[in-house]
Amino acid sequence: xxxxxxxxxxxxxxxxxxxxxxxxxxxxxxxxxxxxxxxxxxxxxxxxxxxxxxxxxxxxxxxxxxxxxxxxxxxxxxxxxxxxxxxxxxxxxxxxxxxxxxxxxxxxxxxxxxxxxxxxxxxxxxxxxxxxxxxxxxxxxxxxxxxxxxxxxxxxxxxxxxxxxxxxxxxxxxxxxxxxxxxxxxxxxxxxxxxxxxxxxxxxxxxxxxxxxxxxxxxxxxxxxxxxxxxxxxxxxxxxxxxxxxxxxxxxxxxxxxxxxxxxxxxxxxxxxxxxxxxxxxxxxxxxxxxxxxxxxxxxxxxxxxxxxxxxxxxxxxxxxxxxxxxxxxxxxxxxxxxxxxxxxxxxxxxxxxxxxxxxxxxxxxxxxxxxxxxxxxxxxxxxxxxxxxxxxxxxxxxxxxxxxxxxxxxxxxxxxxxxxxxxxxxxxxxxxxxxxxxxxxxxxxxxxxxxxxxxxxxxxxxxxxxxxxxxxxxxxxxxxxxxxxxxxxxxxxxxxxxxxxxxxxxxxxxxxxxxxxx
Numbered sequence: 299x300x301x302x303x304x305x306x307x308x309x310x311x312x313x314x315x316x317x318x319x320x321x322x323x324x325x326x327x328x329x330x331x332x333x334x335x336x337x338x339x340x341x342x343x344x345x346x347x348x349x350x351x352x353x354x355x356x357x358x359x360x361x362x363x364x365x366x367x368x369x370x371x372x373x374x375x376x377x378x379x380x381x382x383x384x385x386x387x388x389x390x391x392x393x394x395x396x397x398x399x400x401x402x403x404x405x406x407x408x409x410x411x412x413x414x415x416x417x418x419x420x421x422x423x424x425x426x427x428x429x430x431x432x433x434x435x436x437x438x439x440x441x442x443x444x445x446x447x448x449x450x451x452x453x454x455x456x457x458x459x460x461x462x463x464x465x466x467x468x469x470x471x472x473x474x475x476x477x478x479x480x481x482x483x484x485x486x487x488x489x490x491x492x493x494x495x496x497x498x499x500x501x502x503x504x505x506x507x508x509x510x511x512x513x514x515x516x517x518x519x520x521x522x523x524x525x526x527x528x529x530x531x532x533x534x535x536x537x538x539x540x541x542x543x544x545x546x547x548x549x550x551x552x553x554x555x556x557x558x559x560x561x562x563x564x565x566x567x568x569x570x571x572x573x574x575x576x577x578x579x580x581x582x583x584x585x586x587x588x589x590x591x592x593x594x595x596x597x598x599x600x601x602x603x604x605x606x607x608x609x610x611x612x613x614x615x616x617x618x619x620x621x622x623x624x625x626x627x628x629x630x631x632x633x634x635x636x637x638x639x640x641x642x643x644x645x646x647x648x649x650x651x652x653x654x655x656x657x658x659x660x661x662x663x664x665x666x667x668x669x670x671x672x673x674x675x676x677x678x679x680x681x682x683x684x685x686x687x688x689x690x691x692x693x694x695x696x697x698x699x700x701x702x703x704x705x706x707x708x709x710x711x712x713x714x715x716x717x718x719x720x721x722x723x724x725x726x727x728x729x730x731x732x733x734x735x736x737x738x739x740x741x742x743x744x745x746x747x748x749x750x751x752x753x754x755x756x757x758x759x760x761x762x763x764x765x766x767x768x769x770x771x772x773x774x775x776x777x778x779x780x781x782x783x784x785x786x787x788x789x790x791x792x793x794x795x796x797x798x799x800x801x802x803x804x805x806x807x808x809x810x811x812x813x814x815x816x817x
Contacts, residue, residue, distance in 0.1 A: 353383070404416055415572055434446040544568070633677070
């Protein structure tokens with residue numbers, strides 16, 4: 299992945315320097331050189347790299363450091379702060395307001411992924427309660443309207459375009475007026491791709507802006523265009539004065555630093571990054587969270603927002619777990635939720651420390667996805683009574699296992715492995731049910747204190763159960779212990795990722811020491 303390799307190199311350089319037996323000026327300079335080389339090879343502008351290097355040096359001056367200062371923490375903080383500054387233009391991006399029409403116009407080069415990104419953004423706002431729609435003002439590219447229409451229908455988003463009108467300004471104005479009358483809150487206008495040397499197309503872009511008077515103009519930048527990104531961004535900024543950037547195709551293997559340089563050159567905030575072709579491969583950009591994730595420190599806030607946006611129905615499962623129950627249907631629901639969450643490597647990247655575990659880069663292969671689907675097919679071949687059971691009826695009546703295997707096209711062994719997984723998780727749920735009841739009693743014992751007091755008390759309790767990680771958040775191992783899950787991988791809602799990976803044939807990945815394959 300574009301940014302993953304950069305993050306890994308910076309993280310490794312930082313780790314090697316801070317773990318050196320003698321953290322001296324020589325080790326510090328070696329670290330700075332490696333970070334600078336990584337950024338330059340990623341196509342970040344040489345002036346920006348030099349500025350970042352000098353800023354870190356000025357913060358960590360070995361000659362002036364007091365003897366008692368923690369050099370390791372000082373270096374880590376300096377690198378983190380300067381990387382945040384590199385991607386943070388200190389400009390607030392536009393935020394649409396509910397109850398009014400917010401017009402957003404897209405601009406950018408040909409092939410940057412504007413049309414797909416328009417649909418992703420519309421879906422993002424739709425999932426957050428906005429009435430979103432799409433207007434195709436790209437009358438130049440053959441098939442542009444058909445592509446937008448196909449994407450919009452798939453995402454269930456209203457759209458407007460014309461197969462006969464050739465003036466994009468007219469199409470844009472008609473579409474915006476139509477959706478304003480229908481009281482849509484987010485109106486996204488897709489335009490033709492254009493290059494800074496195409497003066498006629500640049501004039502056309504400005505004509506569209508004049509016709510629709512957008513509340514926000516967003517430039518879509520392909521992360522793989524390298525050093526060109528800065529000059530192109532400047533030209534678009536002068537003509538269209540865009541207020542935000544969306545970086546696309548960060549799942550490729552190109553460098554990607556040119557887009558970061560464009561942000562610094564135009565003092566324009568990145569608002570989202572596209573991480574793949576699917577509608578869910580779209581992440582909100584926040585400088586500190588981005589650098590956290592880049593360095594393998596996770597993005598728990600992003601994970602929480604991602605899960606909340608999916609509106610996963612977990613009420614029944616959580617209720618069951620509180621009662622110490624975990625049925626086959628609960629397992630089926632959790633498998634479906636994992637599928638909705640998108641690529642497992644994306645989710646793992648949001649959990650501190652998990653992205654760097656061995657085997658994480660192999661978690662999105664087709665074989666793993668196929669195994670997860672087969673598990674769902676097995677559950678779908680069961681009767682309502684079997685799904686709502688604790689799985690014991692399959693032990694008592696083995697012919698049920700044979701019937702389910704035939705109905706799902708799976709082997710008897712695969713059905714038995716799924717039922718073994720369900721029994722293990724049912725055992726965990728039994729332990730968790732007791733822990734949850736104890737925590738509920740503890741909350742009630744706190745009386746009617748405010749939420750801040752309750753959270754502080756809960757945090758203290760969590761820390762006493764196994765220590766806390768960075769920022770006071772309990773680490774994954776502590777959460778696993780709290781939920782009765784043993785050695786790490788336990789997830790809220792009863793999902794034991796480690797055991798789930800084993801059942802999918804990826805046994806050793808989560809623990810870092812085991813061996814893949816079936817148990």
